[in-house]
Amino acid sequence: MNHGDTGPGAMRNPGLDALRGLAILGVVAFHVWVVRAQWGWWWRHTVEHGAHGVGLFFAVSALTLALTWERRAARDPRPQWAFWARRWWRIAPLFYVVLGVTWGVGAGNPQAAPPGPPGAVFSWQNLLAHLTFIFGWLPATQNSWIGVEWSIAVEVSFYALFPWIMNLQAQGRWRRVAIWGWGLALAWPWILRAWRGGPWPVWATGYPAWSFFTQLPAFLVGLWVFRSAPPQGALRRFGPWAVAALFALTALRRWPLAVTAAVWAVPVAGLTWGVWHGLPWFQWIARSRLLRYIGLRSYSWYLTHWILLTKVVLQWGPAAGGGTAAFWIRLGAALLLTAAAGEVGYQLVERPGQALGRRLIQRWGWAASPALPRSQARKAEA
Numbered sequence: 001m002n003h004g005d006t007g008p009g010a011m012r013n014p015g016l017d018a019l020r021g022l023a024i025l026g027v028v029a030f031h032v033w034v035v036r037a038q039w040g041w042w043w044r045h046t047v048e049h050g051a052h053g054v055g056l057f058f059a060v061s062a063l064t065l066a067l068t069w070e071r072r073a074a075r076d077p078r079p080q081w082a083f084w085a086r087r088w089w090r091i092a093p094l095f096y097v098v099l100g101v102t103w104g105v106g107a108g109n110p111q112a113a114p115p116g117p118p119g120a121v122f123s124w125q126n127l128l129a130h131l132t133f134i135f136g137w138l139p140a141t142q143n144s145w146i147g148v149e150w151s152i153a154v155e156v157s158f159y160a161l162f163p164w165i166m167n168l169q170a171q172g173r174w175r176r177v178a179i180w181g182w183g184l185a186l187a188w189p190w191i192l193r194a195w196r197g198g199p200w201p202v203w204a205t206g207y208p209a210w211s212f213f214t215q216l217p218a219f220l221v222g223l224w225v226f227r228s229a230p231p232q233g234a235l236r237r238f239g240p241w242a243v244a245a246l247f248a249l250t251a252l253r254r255w256p257l258a259v260t261a262a263v264w265a266v267p268v269a270g271l272t273w274g275v276w277h278g279l280p281w282f283q284w285i286a287r288s289r290l291l292r293y294i295g296l297r298s299y300s301w302y303l304t305h306w307i308l309l310t311k312v313v314l315q316w317g318p319a320a321g322g323g324t325a326a327f328w329i330r331l332g333a334a335l336l337l338t339a340a341a342g343e344v345g346y347q348l349v350e351r352p353g354q355a356l357g358r359r360l361i362q363r364w365g366w367a368a369s370p371a372l373p374r375s376q377a378r379k380a381e382a
Contacts, residue, residue, distance in 0.1 A: 015275040015286030016060050020295030022285065023057045026050030028305050028338060031148075032331045035314060036322050049251055052264045054151050055218040057298075059265070059272045061155065062222025069166050075368040080163045082366040087159045089357025091299075094349045095152060098303045099130055102146050107307045109147035112203055114140050121145060136212065139204040147306045150210040157212040158219050165223070174227065181216045182262065188213040189258035209257045217262045221269035230277050240281035243270035300345030305338040312337060 030050030033043060073079040102108060108121040121144050129135040136142050136153020143150040168177050189208035193199070200207055208214060231239050246267040255263045274282040285291060294301065309330075313319050319330040361367045 013064075013276070013286075014292050015278070015282070016064060017295035018285045018288050018291035019056060019060050019272065019275055020298040021288070021291035021293070022295075023053035023060070024294060024298040024301045024305075025291075025335075026053030026056075027302065028309075028334055029331060031306060031309060032334050033327060035309065036320075036326065036330070038322055038324075038327070044254070045251055052268065055215070055261060055264050055268050056271065057151070057302075058154070058158070058215060058218035059222035059225070059268050062158070062219040063226050063272060063276065065162060066166065066223055066226040069162070072367070073166070076366065077368065078366040082361055083163060084159060085361050085364075085366060086357060087156075089353055089360075090350075091152065091156065093353030094300060094303060094345050095149075096131070097345070097349055098146055098307075099127070102307055105307065105311055107147065107311055109144055112142065112147070112206060113144035114201075114203055136210070139200070139207040142204075142207055142210060146303065147310070148302065150206070151215075151302075154210070154212045154215045158216075169223070169227075174223075178220055178224070181220045184213050185216045185262050186259060205257075209261065214258075215261050217265035218268060221265045222272060224269060225273045225276050228273060228277070231279065236277075236279060239270075239279050240274060243267065243274050244281075246270050294339075294342075297339075297342040297346040300342035300350060301338050304341040304345060305334060308337045308341060309334045 027050055029047055030053070033047045033050075037043075069079075069083065072082070076082045103122050106122075110121050113121050113126075126135070126141050126145060129138055129141040130145055130149070133153060133156040135145070136150055136157065142153065165177055168174070188211060192208045192211070199205075230236075247270075250264060250267050271282070273279075275285050278286070313330055313333045316333065319326060319333050358367075362369065
Protein backbone atom coordinates (compact mmCIF):
# COMPACT_ATOMS: atom_id res chain seq x y z
CA MET A 1 0.00 0.00 0.00
CA ASN A 2 1.29 3.37 -0.95
CA HIS A 3 1.70 6.15 1.58
CA GLY A 4 2.09 9.13 -0.67
CA ASP A 5 4.99 11.52 -0.64
CA THR A 6 7.11 11.17 2.46
CA GLY A 7 10.21 13.05 1.39
CA PRO A 8 11.50 16.53 2.18
CA GLY A 9 8.84 19.14 1.77
CA ALA A 10 6.01 16.67 2.23
CA MET A 11 2.89 18.22 3.74
CA ARG A 12 1.47 15.40 5.83
CA ASN A 13 -2.14 15.30 6.88
CA PRO A 14 -2.58 13.42 10.17
CA GLY A 15 -6.07 12.32 9.19
CA LEU A 16 -4.79 10.51 6.11
CA ASP A 17 -2.13 8.70 8.13
CA ALA A 18 -4.85 7.69 10.58
CA LEU A 19 -7.01 6.39 7.73
CA ARG A 20 -4.16 4.14 6.68
CA GLY A 21 -3.97 2.86 10.24
CA LEU A 22 -7.70 2.18 10.21
CA ALA A 23 -7.40 0.41 6.86
CA ILE A 24 -4.61 -1.96 7.89
CA LEU A 25 -6.39 -2.87 11.14
CA GLY A 26 -9.44 -3.82 9.08
CA VAL A 27 -7.35 -5.92 6.68
CA VAL A 28 -5.57 -7.76 9.51
CA ALA A 29 -8.87 -8.48 11.29
CA PHE A 30 -10.36 -9.82 8.05
CA HIS A 31 -7.43 -12.14 7.42
CA VAL A 32 -7.45 -13.36 11.02
CA TRP A 33 -11.09 -14.28 10.47
CA VAL A 34 -10.79 -15.75 6.98
CA VAL A 35 -8.11 -18.31 7.89
CA ARG A 36 -10.64 -19.94 10.27
CA ALA A 37 -13.88 -18.54 8.89
CA GLN A 38 -16.99 -18.73 11.03
CA TRP A 39 -20.43 -17.38 10.27
CA GLY A 40 -23.05 -15.22 11.87
CA TRP A 41 -24.20 -11.61 11.73
CA TRP A 42 -21.13 -10.19 13.48
CA TRP A 43 -18.66 -11.97 11.23
CA ARG A 44 -20.41 -11.40 7.96
CA HIS A 45 -21.43 -7.76 8.44
CA THR A 46 -18.49 -6.45 10.44
CA VAL A 47 -15.25 -8.41 10.37
CA GLU A 48 -15.64 -9.59 6.78
CA HIS A 49 -15.85 -6.00 5.57
CA GLY A 50 -12.35 -5.32 6.86
CA ALA A 51 -11.22 -6.55 3.45
CA HIS A 52 -12.34 -3.22 2.02
CA GLY A 53 -9.55 -1.54 3.91
CA VAL A 54 -7.58 -2.15 0.72
CA GLY A 55 -9.95 0.15 -1.15
CA LEU A 56 -9.44 2.76 1.54
CA PHE A 57 -5.69 2.46 1.01
CA PHE A 58 -6.16 3.06 -2.71
CA ALA A 59 -8.36 6.13 -2.18
CA VAL A 60 -5.91 7.70 0.29
CA SER A 61 -3.04 6.85 -2.04
CA ALA A 62 -4.64 8.66 -4.99
CA LEU A 63 -5.39 11.71 -2.84
CA THR A 64 -1.88 12.01 -1.41
CA LEU A 65 -0.23 11.43 -4.77
CA ALA A 66 -2.39 14.12 -6.37
CA LEU A 67 -1.42 16.58 -3.64
CA THR A 68 2.25 15.74 -4.15
CA TRP A 69 2.02 15.96 -7.93
CA GLU A 70 0.36 19.37 -7.75
CA ARG A 71 3.22 20.69 -5.63
CA ARG A 72 6.16 19.06 -7.40
CA ALA A 73 5.27 18.73 -11.08
CA ALA A 74 5.81 22.40 -11.90
CA ARG A 75 9.28 22.57 -10.35
CA ASP A 76 10.78 19.15 -11.05
CA PRO A 77 12.88 19.14 -14.26
CA ARG A 78 11.53 15.70 -15.22
CA PRO A 79 8.36 15.27 -13.16
CA GLN A 80 7.20 11.97 -14.64
CA TRP A 81 10.54 10.22 -14.17
CA ALA A 82 10.95 11.74 -10.71
CA PHE A 83 7.48 10.50 -9.78
CA TRP A 84 8.09 6.96 -11.02
CA ALA A 85 11.49 6.80 -9.35
CA ARG A 86 10.08 7.96 -6.00
CA ARG A 87 7.33 5.37 -6.22
CA TRP A 88 9.84 2.60 -6.99
CA TRP A 89 11.99 3.49 -4.00
CA ARG A 90 8.87 3.72 -1.87
CA ILE A 91 7.55 0.28 -2.79
CA ALA A 92 10.37 -1.92 -4.06
CA PRO A 93 12.96 -2.22 -1.25
CA LEU A 94 10.66 -3.70 1.39
CA PHE A 95 8.74 -5.69 -1.21
CA TYR A 96 11.94 -7.40 -2.37
CA VAL A 97 12.98 -8.11 1.20
CA VAL A 98 9.64 -9.75 1.99
CA LEU A 99 9.87 -11.77 -1.23
CA GLY A 100 13.13 -13.20 0.04
CA VAL A 101 11.80 -13.89 3.51
CA THR A 102 8.70 -15.59 2.13
CA TRP A 103 10.79 -17.82 -0.12
CA GLY A 104 13.11 -18.64 2.79
CA VAL A 105 10.33 -19.93 5.02
CA GLY A 106 8.46 -21.61 2.17
CA ALA A 107 5.26 -19.65 2.65
CA GLY A 108 3.55 -18.49 -0.52
CA ASN A 109 -0.09 -18.94 -1.41
CA PRO A 110 -0.44 -22.11 -3.52
CA GLN A 111 -4.24 -21.81 -3.41
CA ALA A 112 -3.88 -18.80 -5.74
CA ALA A 113 -1.63 -20.54 -8.27
CA PRO A 114 -2.11 -23.37 -10.76
CA PRO A 115 -1.89 -26.88 -9.27
CA GLY A 116 1.63 -28.23 -9.40
CA PRO A 117 4.37 -29.93 -7.41
CA PRO A 118 5.36 -28.55 -3.98
CA GLY A 119 7.47 -25.43 -4.34
CA ALA A 120 6.14 -24.66 -7.83
CA VAL A 121 5.05 -21.24 -6.58
CA PHE A 122 8.69 -20.22 -6.17
CA SER A 123 9.70 -20.56 -9.80
CA TRP A 124 12.11 -18.31 -11.67
CA GLN A 125 9.27 -17.17 -13.90
CA ASN A 126 7.19 -16.15 -10.89
CA LEU A 127 10.16 -14.39 -9.32
CA LEU A 128 10.79 -12.43 -12.52
CA ALA A 129 7.14 -11.42 -12.68
CA HIS A 130 7.34 -10.12 -9.11
CA LEU A 131 10.65 -8.33 -9.54
CA THR A 132 9.23 -6.47 -12.55
CA PHE A 133 5.81 -5.88 -10.91
CA ILE A 134 3.87 -7.42 -13.79
CA PHE A 135 2.62 -10.30 -11.62
CA GLY A 136 -0.78 -8.67 -11.10
CA TRP A 137 -1.63 -9.02 -14.78
CA LEU A 138 -1.00 -12.78 -14.83
CA PRO A 139 -3.56 -15.09 -13.18
CA ALA A 140 -0.89 -17.65 -12.27
CA THR A 141 1.24 -15.14 -10.36
CA GLN A 142 -1.15 -12.43 -9.17
CA ASN A 143 -1.31 -13.41 -5.49
CA SER A 144 0.91 -16.46 -5.33
CA TRP A 145 4.19 -15.56 -3.61
CA ILE A 146 3.50 -13.49 -0.50
CA GLY A 147 -0.23 -14.15 -0.35
CA VAL A 148 -1.44 -10.54 -0.21
CA GLU A 149 0.63 -8.89 -2.93
CA TRP A 150 -2.13 -8.47 -5.49
CA SER A 151 -2.81 -4.95 -4.20
CA ILE A 152 0.83 -3.95 -4.74
CA ALA A 153 0.47 -4.83 -8.42
CA VAL A 154 -2.71 -2.77 -8.60
CA GLU A 155 -0.92 0.16 -6.97
CA VAL A 156 2.02 0.01 -9.38
CA SER A 157 -0.37 -0.11 -12.35
CA PHE A 158 -1.95 3.09 -11.06
CA TYR A 159 1.51 4.67 -10.82
CA ALA A 160 2.12 3.90 -14.48
CA LEU A 161 -0.99 5.83 -15.53
CA PHE A 162 -0.96 8.53 -12.87
CA PRO A 163 0.99 11.30 -14.72
CA TRP A 164 -1.27 10.82 -17.74
CA ILE A 165 -4.40 11.00 -15.55
CA MET A 166 -3.19 14.18 -13.87
CA ASN A 167 -2.40 15.75 -17.25
CA LEU A 168 -5.91 14.96 -18.47
CA GLN A 169 -7.31 16.47 -15.30
CA ALA A 170 -5.28 19.63 -15.87
CA GLN A 171 -6.78 19.83 -19.38
CA GLY A 172 -10.30 19.75 -17.94
CA ARG A 173 -10.99 16.15 -18.97
CA TRP A 174 -11.60 14.80 -15.49
CA ARG A 175 -15.21 13.86 -16.26
CA ARG A 176 -14.09 11.76 -19.21
CA VAL A 177 -11.51 9.96 -17.05
CA ALA A 178 -14.14 9.23 -14.40
CA ILE A 179 -16.75 7.92 -16.84
CA TRP A 180 -14.33 5.66 -18.69
CA GLY A 181 -12.75 4.49 -15.44
CA TRP A 182 -16.02 3.49 -13.76
CA GLY A 183 -17.36 1.95 -16.95
CA LEU A 184 -14.27 -0.17 -17.46
CA ALA A 185 -14.25 -1.20 -13.80
CA LEU A 186 -17.80 -2.53 -14.02
CA ALA A 187 -17.28 -4.21 -17.39
CA TRP A 188 -13.85 -5.72 -16.81
CA PRO A 189 -14.89 -8.88 -14.88
CA TRP A 190 -17.47 -9.66 -17.56
CA ILE A 191 -14.92 -9.01 -20.30
CA LEU A 192 -12.54 -11.47 -18.66
CA ARG A 193 -15.27 -14.08 -18.30
CA ALA A 194 -16.27 -13.72 -21.96
CA TRP A 195 -12.64 -13.85 -23.06
CA ARG A 196 -12.10 -17.09 -21.17
CA GLY A 197 -15.41 -18.51 -22.34
CA GLY A 198 -16.60 -19.53 -18.89
CA PRO A 199 -15.78 -19.38 -15.17
CA TRP A 200 -12.19 -19.08 -14.04
CA PRO A 201 -10.64 -22.10 -12.28
CA VAL A 202 -10.78 -22.19 -8.49
CA TRP A 203 -7.19 -21.02 -8.07
CA ALA A 204 -7.88 -17.93 -10.23
CA THR A 205 -11.35 -16.92 -9.05
CA GLY A 206 -9.87 -13.81 -7.43
CA TYR A 207 -8.21 -12.62 -10.63
CA PRO A 208 -11.16 -10.66 -12.09
CA ALA A 209 -11.93 -9.01 -8.73
CA TRP A 210 -8.28 -8.20 -7.95
CA SER A 211 -7.39 -6.79 -11.37
CA PHE A 212 -6.34 -3.18 -11.71
CA PHE A 213 -9.36 -2.09 -13.76
CA THR A 214 -11.80 -3.64 -11.28
CA GLN A 215 -10.16 -1.73 -8.43
CA LEU A 216 -9.90 1.56 -10.33
CA PRO A 217 -12.98 3.22 -8.69
CA ALA A 218 -11.16 3.46 -5.35
CA PHE A 219 -8.42 5.53 -6.95
CA LEU A 220 -10.96 7.65 -8.80
CA VAL A 221 -12.80 8.57 -5.61
CA GLY A 222 -9.47 9.58 -4.05
CA LEU A 223 -8.95 11.95 -6.98
CA TRP A 224 -12.50 13.21 -6.50
CA VAL A 225 -11.74 14.06 -2.87
CA PHE A 226 -8.65 15.92 -4.09
CA ARG A 227 -10.87 18.03 -6.34
CA SER A 228 -13.68 18.51 -3.81
CA ALA A 229 -14.31 21.86 -2.13
CA PRO A 230 -14.67 22.10 1.66
CA PRO A 231 -18.32 21.47 2.57
CA GLN A 232 -20.31 24.34 3.97
CA GLY A 233 -23.61 24.80 5.77
CA ALA A 234 -26.04 21.88 5.69
CA LEU A 235 -23.59 19.70 3.79
CA ARG A 236 -21.09 20.04 6.60
CA ARG A 237 -23.70 19.38 9.28
CA PHE A 238 -25.41 16.44 7.63
CA GLY A 239 -22.49 15.04 5.66
CA PRO A 240 -21.44 12.64 8.46
CA TRP A 241 -24.97 11.25 8.61
CA ALA A 242 -24.89 10.64 4.88
CA VAL A 243 -21.56 8.82 5.10
CA ALA A 244 -22.83 6.66 7.96
CA ALA A 245 -25.92 5.79 5.90
CA LEU A 246 -23.75 4.86 2.93
CA PHE A 247 -21.70 2.48 5.06
CA ALA A 248 -24.81 0.92 6.60
CA LEU A 249 -26.56 0.40 3.26
CA THR A 250 -23.42 -1.04 1.67
CA ALA A 251 -22.59 -3.37 4.54
CA LEU A 252 -26.04 -4.87 4.97
CA ARG A 253 -25.77 -7.08 1.92
CA ARG A 254 -23.13 -9.11 0.16
CA TRP A 255 -22.44 -7.73 -3.31
CA PRO A 256 -21.42 -9.79 -6.35
CA LEU A 257 -17.65 -10.13 -6.57
CA ALA A 258 -17.62 -8.38 -9.93
CA VAL A 259 -19.01 -5.11 -8.56
CA THR A 260 -18.06 -5.10 -4.87
CA ALA A 261 -15.00 -2.87 -5.35
CA ALA A 262 -17.04 -0.27 -7.25
CA VAL A 263 -19.89 -0.37 -4.72
CA TRP A 264 -17.61 -0.04 -1.69
CA ALA A 265 -15.73 2.83 -3.30
CA VAL A 266 -18.75 5.06 -2.55
CA PRO A 267 -18.71 4.88 1.30
CA VAL A 268 -14.90 4.87 1.18
CA ALA A 269 -15.12 8.16 -0.73
CA GLY A 270 -17.39 9.57 1.96
CA LEU A 271 -15.06 8.53 4.77
CA THR A 272 -11.98 9.95 3.03
CA TRP A 273 -13.84 13.15 2.18
CA GLY A 274 -15.05 13.57 5.77
CA VAL A 275 -11.61 13.08 7.30
CA TRP A 276 -9.86 15.23 4.71
CA HIS A 277 -12.21 18.17 5.30
CA GLY A 278 -12.36 17.70 9.08
CA LEU A 279 -16.10 17.09 9.38
CA PRO A 280 -17.65 16.43 12.79
CA TRP A 281 -17.59 12.76 13.83
CA PHE A 282 -14.41 12.22 11.83
CA GLN A 283 -12.04 14.40 13.82
CA TRP A 284 -11.38 11.65 16.37
CA ILE A 285 -9.72 9.65 13.59
CA ALA A 286 -7.20 12.39 12.81
CA ARG A 287 -6.55 12.93 16.52
CA SER A 288 -5.74 9.29 17.24
CA ARG A 289 -2.01 9.01 17.80
CA LEU A 290 -2.24 5.24 17.71
CA LEU A 291 -3.91 5.21 14.29
CA ARG A 292 -1.40 7.72 12.95
CA TYR A 293 1.50 5.64 14.30
CA ILE A 294 0.14 2.49 12.68
CA GLY A 295 -0.65 4.35 9.47
CA LEU A 296 2.95 5.46 9.02
CA ARG A 297 4.00 1.80 9.25
CA SER A 298 1.03 0.34 7.43
CA TYR A 299 3.00 -0.74 4.36
CA SER A 300 5.30 -2.86 6.52
CA TRP A 301 2.29 -4.16 8.41
CA TYR A 302 0.57 -5.10 5.21
CA LEU A 303 3.47 -7.02 3.68
CA THR A 304 4.40 -8.93 6.85
CA HIS A 305 1.11 -9.74 8.56
CA TRP A 306 0.02 -12.64 6.35
CA ILE A 307 3.23 -14.63 6.66
CA LEU A 308 3.25 -14.07 10.44
CA LEU A 309 -0.38 -15.11 10.70
CA THR A 310 -0.04 -18.28 8.64
CA LYS A 311 3.47 -19.40 9.60
CA VAL A 312 3.61 -18.34 13.27
CA VAL A 313 0.24 -17.55 14.82
CA LEU A 314 -1.63 -20.53 13.37
CA GLN A 315 1.05 -22.87 14.67
CA TRP A 316 0.13 -21.92 18.25
CA GLY A 317 -2.60 -24.13 19.64
CA PRO A 318 -4.84 -21.54 21.40
CA ALA A 319 -4.84 -19.38 18.26
CA ALA A 320 -5.42 -22.13 15.74
CA GLY A 321 -8.90 -23.28 16.69
CA GLY A 322 -12.36 -22.10 15.76
CA GLY A 323 -14.75 -20.07 17.84
CA THR A 324 -14.83 -16.53 19.12
CA ALA A 325 -12.17 -16.94 21.81
CA ALA A 326 -9.65 -18.34 19.34
CA PHE A 327 -10.38 -15.45 16.97
CA TRP A 328 -9.54 -12.84 19.62
CA ILE A 329 -6.40 -14.73 20.68
CA ARG A 330 -5.36 -15.01 17.05
CA LEU A 331 -6.05 -11.33 16.43
CA GLY A 332 -4.08 -10.19 19.47
CA ALA A 333 -1.09 -12.37 18.59
CA ALA A 334 -1.15 -11.26 14.94
CA LEU A 335 -1.27 -7.58 15.90
CA LEU A 336 1.62 -7.88 18.36
CA LEU A 337 3.86 -9.75 15.94
CA THR A 338 2.92 -7.52 13.02
CA ALA A 339 3.61 -4.38 15.05
CA ALA A 340 7.11 -5.63 15.85
CA ALA A 341 7.84 -6.69 12.28
CA GLY A 342 6.32 -3.49 10.96
CA GLU A 343 8.60 -1.35 13.09
CA VAL A 344 11.66 -3.26 11.89
CA GLY A 345 10.62 -2.98 8.25
CA TYR A 346 9.81 0.71 8.59
CA GLN A 347 12.99 1.73 10.37
CA LEU A 348 15.52 -0.56 8.66
CA VAL A 349 14.17 -0.82 5.10
CA GLU A 350 11.47 1.72 4.24
CA ARG A 351 13.07 4.91 5.54
CA PRO A 352 16.64 4.12 4.38
CA GLY A 353 15.30 3.07 0.98
CA GLN A 354 13.41 6.32 0.52
CA ALA A 355 16.40 8.37 1.66
CA LEU A 356 18.67 6.61 -0.85
CA GLY A 357 16.09 7.12 -3.58
CA ARG A 358 15.86 10.84 -2.91
CA ARG A 359 19.62 11.23 -3.13
CA LEU A 360 19.80 9.35 -6.43
CA ILE A 361 16.87 11.24 -7.96
CA GLN A 362 18.57 14.51 -7.06
CA ARG A 363 21.86 13.29 -8.50
CA TRP A 364 20.19 12.26 -11.76
CA GLY A 365 18.67 15.74 -12.08
CA TRP A 366 15.07 14.55 -12.25
CA ALA A 367 13.84 16.48 -9.22
CA ALA A 368 14.28 19.98 -7.82
CA SER A 369 16.28 20.52 -4.66
CA PRO A 370 14.48 19.87 -1.36
CA ALA A 371 12.43 22.82 -0.19
CA LEU A 372 13.16 22.23 3.49
CA PRO A 373 16.36 22.26 5.53
CA ARG A 374 17.60 18.79 6.49
CA SER A 375 16.39 19.09 10.10
CA GLN A 376 12.84 19.93 8.96
CA ALA A 377 12.94 17.30 6.24
CA ARG A 378 13.55 14.58 8.79
CA LYS A 379 10.45 15.68 10.68
CA ALA A 380 8.42 15.49 7.48
CA GLU A 381 9.46 11.91 6.75
CA ALA A 382 7.16 8.99 7.38
